[in-house]
Amino acid sequence: MMIASGIAGLDAVLNGGFLTGRTTVVSGGTGSGKTVLASQFLSAGAVEHGEPGLMILFEESPATVAAHFPGGGWPPKSEPHAAVHFIDGRLPEDTVQSGSFDLGGLIAVAGAAAKMHGVKRLAIDGIDAIFALVEDVHIRRRELARLLDWLADSGLTAILTVKRGAADEPPIYFDLAEFAADGVIALRSTMIGELQRRTLHVVKMRGAGFVSGGHPYVIGERGVQVLHAPTRTRWLTQPLDSRLSTGVERLDLMLQGGYGVGTTTLVSGTPGSAKTTLSAAFLQAGLQAGERCLYVGFDEPAEQVVSDAHSVGIRLDDALSAGLLRAESFTAGSLIAEEHYLAIQGLIESHNPSRLVIDPASALDKAGGRDIGDVIRERLVVLMKSRGITALFTSATDGSIPTSDLARTRFATVCDAWIQVGFSSQDGERNRTLAVLKARGTGHSNQIRELLLSENGIDLADVYTSPGNVLSGTARMQREQEIAAQREIELERTSDDLESLDREREKLSRSLEAMQRRLTELADDRAGLVERVKSSGQTRARDTGEIRSLRHGDPNPANGA
Amino acid sequence: MDGREPVALVLFVSDDSPRSIVAIANVRRALEAGTESDFVLQVVDVFADPDRALAARVLVTPTLLAPAAARRLVGDLSEIEKLQYFLHGLQTAAAAAADETV
Numbered sequence: 001m002m003i004a005s006g007i008a009g010l011d012a013v014l015n016g017g018f019l020t021g022r023t024t025v026v027s028g029g030t031g032s033g034k035t036v037l038a039s040q041f042l043s044a045g046a047v048e049h050g051e052p053g054l055m056i057l058f059e060e061s062p063a064t065v066a067a068h069f070p071g072g073g074w075p076p077k078s079e080p081h082a083a084v085h086f087i088d089g090r091l092p093e094d095t096v097q098s099g100s101f102d103l104g105g106l107i108a109v110a111g112a113a114a115k116m117h118g119v120k121r122l123a124i125d126g127i128d129a130i131f132a133l134v135e136d137v138h139i140r141r142r143e144l145a146r147l148l149d150w151l152a153d154s155g156l157t158a159i160l161t162v163k164r165g166a167a168d169e170p171p172i173y174f175d176l177a178e179f180a181a182d183g184v185i186a187l188r189s190t191m192i193g194e195l196q197r198r199t200l201h202v203v204k205m206r207g208a209g210f211v212s213g214g215h216p217y218v219i220g221e222r223g224v225q226v227l228h229a230p231t232r233t234r235w236l237t238q239p240l241d242s243r244l245s246t247g248v249e250r251l252d253l254m255l256q257g258g259y260g261v262g263t264t265t266l267v268s269g270t271p272g273s274a275k276t277t278l279s280a281a282f283l284q285a286g287l288q289a290g291e292r293c294l295y296v297g298f299d300e301p302a303e304q305v306v307s308d309a310h311s312v313g314i315r316l317d318d319a320l321s322a323g324l325l326r327a328e329s330f331t332a333g334s335l336i337a338e339e340h341y342l343a344i345q346g347l348i349e350s351h352n353p354s355r356l357v358i359d360p361a362s363a364l365d366k367a368g369g370r371d372i373g374d375v376i377r378e379r380l381v382v383l384m385k386s387r388g389i390t391a392l393f394t395s396a397t398d399g400s401i402p403t404s405d406l407a408r409t410r411f412a413t414v415c416d417a418w419i420q421v422g423f424s425s426q427d428g429e430r431n432r433t434l435a436v437l438k439a440r441g442t443g444h445s446n447q448i449r450e451l452l453l454s455e456n457g458i459d460l461a462d463v464y465t466s467p468g469n470v471l472s473g474t475a476r477m478q479r480e481q482e483i484a485a486q487r488e489i490e491l492e493r494t495s496d497d498l499e500s501l502d503r504e505r506e507k508l509s510r511s512l513e514a515m516q517r518r519l520t521e522l523a524d525d526r527a528g529l530v531e532r533v534k535s536s537g538q539t540r541a542r543d544t545g546e547i548r549s550l551r552h553g554d555p556n557p558a559n560g561a
Numbered sequence: 562m563d564g565r566e567p568v569a570l571v572l573f574v575s576d577d578s579p580r581s582i583v584a585i586a587n588v589r590r591a592l593e594a595g596t597e598s599d600f601v602l603q604v605v606d607v608f609a610d611p612d613r614a615l616a617a618r619v620l621v622t623p624t625l626l627a628p629a630a631a632r633r634l635v636g637d638l639s640e641i642e643k644l645q646y647f648l649h650g651l652q653t654a655a656a657a658a659a660d661e662t663v
Contacts, residue, residue: 056620089620094632096647099583099639104575104622105607105614112611130621 006044009226023158028187033219034161038123046083051120059126062086122158182206216338247281250460263416268395273421275394279357280309286355287319294353295327298363302327332363337376361393416440575622584623587638
């Protein structure tokens with residue numbers, strides 16, 4: 001049985017919260033947030049669950065703690081809820097000590113106050129401060145055991161905070177508390193450069209599961225916030241074929257419709273290779289469809305990004321002033337990566353975008369190093385997935401730092417898709433190129449395209465591959481012209497052929513006509529001859545007959561006249 | 562000294578623990594050694610009367626409290642000199658207060 005801890009993210013780590021009716025020891029160094037955590041626990045109980053709380057303070061005054069008391073929910077309330085009661089456990093300054101003492105009073109007082117106010121949640125803050133006055137180690141151990149026994153019998157859900165010393169160890173006698181308590185949580189802190197990094201470890205939680213390992217946390221205006229990754233089962237699953245336009249028509253074609261809804265795409269490339277422009281096009285497409293969009297930039301003012309986009313015909317300013325687009329920029333190195341995460345999480349919660357750009361996500365490495373940057377980026381991806389946000393993470397490759405590109409890290413494997421933009425140098429000019437290296441769940445095109453920027457936005461052009469290289473820019477244009485010229489020649493050739501064929505045909509048909517005329521003439525001549533032969537035969541017969549009759553002799557047709 | 566109100570003392574103890582018994586014995590011995598009529602001692606078991614412990618904000622036991630002077634001495638009072646010094650201080654403070662009112 002769990003009781004909501006009231007600490008953002010901690011319930012997920014504890015699989016529900018603190019153990020109901022049991023005691024959890026929270027140890028940490030000075031300024032590790034022990035008191036804040038205990039305050040949140042009591043505040044959440046009082047405000048959200050109507051459970052009166054009691055806080056016994058051994059280090060700070062109730063006034064100091066109350067002044068920084070986080071209210072339940074958001075925004076924080078400046079004053080603690082009336083149902084949280086305080087007891088100042090500090091000994092008055094002029095108290096004189098004579099001989100050894102015990103903590104019978106604490107138990108009696110806590111019991112009386114709990115009964116009086118109907119307390120359900122108890123926090124004893126800085127208990128080590130009073131134990132430090134007990135010189136006899138045996139008495140310390142015995143008193144601690146007595147306190148824990150009483151807490152176990154009381155039915156109260158309790159938090160016992162204890163300060164860890166310089167060696168980052170709790171006081172030696174507290175091994176007993178850590179053994180006897182049902183739950184033990186350690187708050188740790190390390191310095192990375194000038195940045196402080198905090199992690200929360202659940203050492204044990206008797207009879208309950210928890211997510212092991214160090215969980216980054218921050219202390220901010222919302223109190224202690226623990227970063228947790230929602231489990232995979234809670235991810236919003238999207239149909240594989242639902243797509244969001246990339247804002248670039250031909251890129252949509254390459255990706256079979258666009259970026260998958262709820263997926264995260266890595267856009268990596270050298271400075272100036274149009275990563276941000278590609279991001280702006282993606283946002284513009286969403287804004288045109290009325291979708292809420294969020295741009296998170298690092299180390300470049302968001303206003304600059306908006307005006308740069310304008311120069312290539314991508315209008316974001318109207319949506320920005322209308323509130324459909326939110327654009328925020330951070331200085332990467334000013335906060336630890338976890339704090340950036342929480343800032344982004346806060347923006348997501350308040351703006352509720354369906355499209356998001358983090359540009360460049362590689363800048364998170366400046367806030368604690370590559371390993372932490374990777375952890376935070378992965379958590380961001382999980383956050384996107386849990387909320388169904390379609391996201392673009394850009395990664396700036398710095399040629400002088402081989403490891404600067406996220407593409408070389410395991411982060412590239414976490415992303416659903418990976419687009420690489422860059423330059424190809426040829427014949428003394430540099431042209432932008434784009435390649436889809438990975439696109440989960442699509443039969444994406446493997447071809448490299450030339451990326452063209454104009455005042456009309458982004459367009460992609462085919463590039464020509466010749467053995468061993470890719471042609472772009474002038475080389476591509478030259479190749480295009482060559483091909484066009486060749487085609488022209490072919491066309492000319494064909495028309496020449498056609499013409500000569502036509503000429504031949506005409507010639508033939510002309511001679512055909514002439515021959516037919518000749519044929520007709522010959523036929524006519526023949527007919528004339530036949531007629532003449534017929535008629536001359538009749539004449540000779542008549543003439544012969546006439547001569548014979550005249551000569552009565554032997555008629556000679558030849559000398560008939 | 563005549564006519565002065567005795568100084569009220571409350572000794573908060575827990576149960577009948579050895580420390581409680583030692584403390585009660587120590588404070589009684591100290592009071593007997595001095596002028597007994599200057600002090601009125603009341604012994605309170607925090608578990609028998611926790612509300613009183615809560616009101617007096619007594620979290621460690623034994624605690625010897627002088628409510629009028631809002632001063633307290635904690636521990637089993639085994640360091641007799643500290644106890645005597647504490648009692649003497651209370652008497653002086655009470656005398657000064659009485660002189661002012663006269």
